[in-house]
Structures are given as structure tokens and as C-alpha cells.
Amino acid sequence: MFIAMNRICVRKGEGAELVERFSQSSGLEEQPGFVRFRMLMQSWSMSKDGPGETDEYISMTEWESADAFFTWTRSDAFKKAHSRGRLDAIVSSQPCGYDVVLERS
Numbered sequence: 001m002f003i004a005m006n007r008i009c010v011r012k013g014e015g016a017e018l019v020e021r022f023s024q025s026s027g028l029e030e031q032p033g034f035v036r037f038r039m040l041m042q043s044w045s046m047s048k049d050g051p052g053e054t055d056e057y058i059s060m061t062e063w064e065s066a067d068a069f070f071t072w073t074r075s076d077a078f079k080k081a082h083s084r085g086r087l088d089a090i091v092s093s094q095p096c097g098y099d100v101v102l103e104r105s
Contacts, residue, residue: 001062001064001103002062002099004060004095004096005058005060005061005096005098006058007092008059008093008094009057009091010091011054011055015055017087018087019057021084026077030077033072034072035061036062038061040060042055042058054091054092066097069097
């Protein structure tokens, strides 16, 4: 199992457009090896800095393998889904990938 995540910080209170964009069909569900998509919004933090000037979202996709994910990133569906450009509300974006090494249910 492989999990691809993108930590996206948007200006405070401007996350609705981000969620709307991710809610639109992108062909992701039809990709071989795709398991699940989740969009997370931070609701609390143990940070001592207190609330900041941005809201944090995590785009998370689960895949059967890293190969399946990287095949998706080279697909026409991926290019189309990412062709609309970056939203003005996005302050930063940090994509990363993880191999699942332990899981409990």
C-alpha cells in the first residue's frame, strides 16, 4: 500500500474553493491501483504557536503500489485534472508519498 499526500495551506477561511475543486470528477476512481481518496481539514493542533494565518488541508490518496500512483501522475486524466492552474488562495503546497509499513484496524 502506498499513500500520496499533499499538505496544502490556504489563506484563512478560503478553503471552500479548494474542497470544491477536489470534489469534481478527475478520473481518479477509474485508475488502476487506486484505492481511496480523502480530503482532510485540520481541526486542531498541538502547536504552541496558536492559530495561524492559514488553514491546512491534506489531499490523501491510497494506492495498491507506488507504481500505480506514478502511472496516474503520467496519465492524460492527471494532466487534465491539474490543467486549471493553482488557486489564488493557496499559500503553500507540499506533496509527499509514504509506503505503509504497519496497519491496524
